[in-house]
Amino acid sequence: MHKQTISITERHKNWLQAQVASGNYSNTSEVIRDMIRERELREQETPEQIKWLRAKLAKSIESGISNTDPADLLAMFKAEMKQEKA
Helix, strand or coil, X not given: CCCCCCCCCHHHHHHHHHHHHCCCCCCHHHHHHHHHHHHHHHXXXXXXXXXXXXXXXXXXXXXXXXXXXXXXXXXXXXXXXXXXXX
């Protein structure tokens, strides 16, 4: 694995250490690698995907709280996804 030295602010150093102290990571390198992976995934999203997701979020906010069973919601969502891909 390649080693890279970076300079960070005291605030960022403290944040990295807090992430490790939380128990979610065993060291700061894991935190940095996780952040890079997340950034890579975010950059792979297309404008169409982002537009689709924003439309779905807006629709869900407008619809309010549902009393529908979560399993039924998941089934409806999967059916809708299949229909949109066709």
